[in-house]
Amino acid sequence: MGVPPRAETKRSRALRATPLLLILITAHFTFGTSLRFLEPLISSSGTSLRLSSDLTVPFTTTYFHIPVLDDFISMFTAFFTPAIGRFDVLGQLQALAFLGDLVPLLLIWLIEGSRTGNQGTVAGRL
Numbered sequence: 673m674g675v676p677p678r679a680e681t682k683r684s685r686a687l688r689a690t691p692l693l694l695i696l697i698t699a700h701f702t703f704g705t706s707l708r709f710l711e712p713l714i715s716s717s718g719t720s721l722r723l724s725s726d727l728t729v730p731f732t733t734t735y736f737h738i739p740v741l742d743d744f745i746s747m748f749t750a751f752f753t754p755a756i757g758r759f760d761v762l763g764q765l766q767a768l769a770f771l772g773d774l775v776p777l778l779l780i781w782l783i784e785g786s787r788t789g790n791q792g793t794v795a796g797r798l
Contacts, residue, residue: 680787688783692776699772702765709762721750723760729753 713722721729733746754763784790 692779695772695776695779699769699776702769702772705765710766713760713762721754723754723763727759729759 710721714720715722715728719730723729729750730746733742733749735742735745752763752767754760755767758764
């Protein structure tokens with residue numbers, strides 16, 4: 673009833689994956705540089721991020737009163753708050769590097785999920 677799926681060649685798959693390779697290379701260089709600039713801003717006790725003399729973002733905050741979940745979420749909150757609030761330029765670079773690392777994984781998932789061989793599998797459903 674429908675159009676039969678055309679066969680995929682290795683060349684066509686490699687051409688579609690080329691942008692992912694470029695994103696991966698860019699993320700690799702961005703992540704290391706921004707992390708080296710961010711490291712001196714972490715307090716000596718490792719519990720907060722000092723952005724200036726009057727602005728400190730704590731790593732430990734209570735959200736759900738479940739210690740494991742609170743610790744996990746507080747790290748993300750302390751990490752992304754300066755970038756979202758535009759308090760820290762280096763934090764924005766770090767968030768950009770994080771997204772650069774995440775985008776190739778999501779694109780691979782999207783491409784693999786759309787392949788006819790993955791219909792009905794977990795990759796195809798998500």
